[in-house]
Amino acid sequence: KAGVTQTPRYLIKTRGQQVTLSCSPISGHRSVSWYQQTPGQGLQFLFEYFSETQRNKGNFPGRFSGRQFSNSRSEMNVSTLELGDSALYLCASSFGLDWGNEQYFGPGTRLTVT
Amino acid sequence: DQQVKQNSPSLSVQEGRISILNCDYTNSMFDYFLWYKKYPAEGPTFLISISSIKDKNEDGRFTVFLNKSAKHLSLHIVPSQPGDSAVYFCAAGNTNAGKSTFGDGTTLTVKP
Numbered sequence: 234k235a236g237v238t239q240t241p242r243y244l245i246k247t248r249g250q251q252v253t254l255s256c257s258p259i260s261g262h263r264s265v266s267w268y269q270q271t272p273g274q275g276l277q278f279l280f281e282y283f284s285e286t287q288r289n290k291g292n293f294p295g296r297f298s299g300r301q302f303s304n305s306r307s308e309m310n311v312s313t314l315e316l317g318d319s320a321l322y323l324c325a326s327s328f329g330l331d332w333g334n335e336q337y338f339g340p341g342t343r344l345t346v347t
Numbered sequence: 348d349q350q351v352k353q354n355s356p357s358l359s360v361q362e363g364r365i366s367i368l369n370c371d372y373t374n375s376m377f378d379y380f381l382w383y384k385k386y387p388a389e390g391p392t393f394l395i396s397i398s399s400i401k402d403k404n405e406d407g408r409f410t411v412f413l414n415k416s417a418k419h420l421s422l423h424i425v426p427s428q429p430g431d432s433a434v435y436f437c438a439a440g441n442t443n444a445g446k447s448t449f450g451d452g453t454t455l456t457v458k459p
Contacts, residue, residue: 237390278449335381
């Protein structure tokens with residue numbers, strides 16, 4: 234079974250631009266979560282989608298948004314990029330919404346904002 | 348307010364010895380706890396979990412201990428191997444309240 238895939242793997246953008254990241258979950262997984270990892274900040278939860286609906290949201294500004302398609306693939310969008318948005322963005326999938334389900338992470342998208 | 352804390356950013360141990368990684372949490376509603384391991388340029392991978400009804404869970408060289416009264420959990424790796432060198436994240440949450448909260452991670456280095 235293929236793992237979680239994320240595209241692109243690396244991205245360089247300038248301040249003020251917007252960016253869209255993509256995540257394809259493991260086949261059969263309906264829950265997709267997004268995390269931001271910055272040095273010294275661990276994994277910060279962005280949001281979770283299940284059956285095309287946002288179910289949970291972390292403490293991030295409205296510039297961060299996402300969506301999920303009927304095939305469970307998910308996209309994350311960041312508008313008006315700031316230097317502080319430079320981070321590794323991780324997508325994770327799990328079978329359901331039950332928190333006890335361990336999550337399977339993709340390799341991440343490394344975003345650099347200059 | 349950080350609900351899950353890993354107070355040691357790094358840990359270095361000798362091959363064959365025990366590695367003990369610690370994690371503290373503040374939310375008494377957390378009822379499920381997980382450890383993930385992350386290598387550079389890869390996403391975290393699930394390692395081991397424990398629910399609040401247990402105080403110990405073992406899987407091969409990895410054992411997680413939970414002390415609910417102290418709101419503390421630890422991951423023991425015995426014996427440690429150089430391939431265990433990675434960043435270890437502790438995560439916690441409530442079964443009915445969405446996805447987990449992660450700590451900042453501890454970088455483990457196992458020296459040959």
